[in-house]
Amino acid sequence: MGVVSTFKWSQVAWTVLTYVLVFLLVFPVLWMILTAFKTEVAAITIPPTLLFQPTLDQFGLALSSGFAAYLFNSLVASLVSTALALVLGIPAAYAMVFVMSQKSSNDMLFFVLSTRFMPFAAILVPLYVIITRLNLLDNLFILIVVYTAMNLPLIIWMARSYFLDLPKEVLEGAWLDGCSTLQTIVRVVIPMAAPGLAAAALLSIIFAWNDFFFAVTLTYTNSPTLPIMVAAFTSNEGLFLAKVSALATMIIIVPVAIGIYAQKHLVQGLTGGALK
Incomplete structure (x- = not known):
């Protein structure tokens, strides 16, 4: 006992x-x-107050400050870059697992992941110069390209780990039935690897959605994203704490909602391929 x-x-x-x-x-x-849900006065009160009269004024102020335009830029940059990263990363991961030899696959994977070893600050100056010379500064297209390149190693790495667990007998059956490589990927590999790909896509969206470093450097007035809007609330008058909190609350709704919806796929995807 x-x-x-x-x-x-x-x-x-x-x-x-x-x-x-x-x-x-x-x-x-x-x-x-x-x-x-506080007023600005209540938000900066010391000691903090737990009992107060809730108000939606801060949400109204945030929405009236051009929230829709910032939201559109964030959605387009995050979703389009993730879609491009999946389109490029899934065939690359497929080739690493089912086409290349193990040594070539490991070397290629190391090369892909090595692009994330370097701090982003180290590539910022040459990247800024190249984009300026191409007259693509403050353009949503270049932000999508940068986010795609940023998240592509993650997509390839996670997809490859999950593809290693796929039963090759099923793929061989598809090949015997006359499926081409593209048909095998679309009809067999993607459905079977859906949880892992969903997890990779979710993480890619979140990384692009939360990015501030590239957005503040490469955008100004035409294509700023929501993190830039948060920074814009800091002025000579100080930090509008309640307004920033309202905006930040609205910003986290999207990744939290996606995370709750895809929670099952996320857990399966992050644990898939763990033994490999």
């Missing part, structure tokens, strides 16, 4: 510790959402 009692108390302790850690991680987000 003593061992059982100790085991139960150990489970309780680990459960309590888990809840405490989760609360510490989630608390800043909850506080931000709470602040979004």
